[in-house]
Amino acid sequence: MSDSSLAELLRSRGLRLTAQRQLVLQAVLDLGHATPEQVHTAVREVAAGVNITTIYRTLELLERLGLVTHTHLSHGSPTYHAAGEHQHVHLVCRECGAIDEISPDMLRPVADQLAGQRGFQVDIGHVALFGVCGRCAQDGDEK
Amino acid sequence: MSDSSLAELLRSRGLRLTAQRQLVLQAVLDLGHATPEQVHTAVREVAAGVNITTIYRTLELLERLGLVTHTHLSHGSPTYHAAGEHQHVHLVCRECGAIDEISPDMLRPVADQLAGQRGFQVDIGHVALFGVCGRCAQDGDEK
DNA sequence: CTTCGTGCAAAGTGTTTGCAAGATT
């Protein structure tokens, strides 16, 4: 389904549809959100020879095309999402690293306020809230 | 002022008070928020020979001691803050990279809701909201 | 004088770049 839109987007810019590009996009769609490394692993399950360099280049390309975006959750590598999909806000636990998702509606009032006050357009689908999750908060109390 | 608390914290754990540790803490306090590299630069203005390795190790130590924390704003290096200081929420512009700060009060309702609903304790002082700042939003429109 | 901390150099990650061979249109 999104293959056709990928093909169109590429064609309209004089770019080419390749197996790698389809596979990377498919991997991001399948994985929900994933690091370049995770995408690489997923892609290689189907096409063994694909190089990590191509993953990076393709993710960047797909982002320029507006098909995916990325966020930075905690340390290390960025996480890629399909763009325009069910957006979500990430809750990242500093203790255990768990990543939870909540509806972006929760932040809408804040986003509206910021847009009104200073014209800042919050990318509401890619917010990460750091903190301590319920489980770890309990564990901490017990100590 | 915080030198004394640093000294106490170190002593209570059998660790030693060194010039480097004082300087790194001071740099973080002075800079408000800074990357390891920026801390390094600041420290070297006072003590030329201090190695970047020591900056990393000391920031990690100060974080364990609860004196500083770090966040990830956009790509690249983490940003260190004094812990417990005037907290702030970061607005990071995806286009121009500008970092703005707003009061954490704005997020308090959201934080309270999350704490109530699922026990997630948002680290409200270290939230980064990504998006497009007012200036870049305008520029984008004109294209 | 004992143990901890630092500097230095080297090894690790994760990511980007240059270029020739290969694929797509």
Place this chain on the structure above:
DNA sequence: AATCTTGCAAACACTTTGCACGAAG
């Protein structure tokens, strides 16, 4: 056939580790 893409290898930026010397308690 023309030009975009890929793979490979090397370069990079940032961070961590091992070890011997130096410093703090």
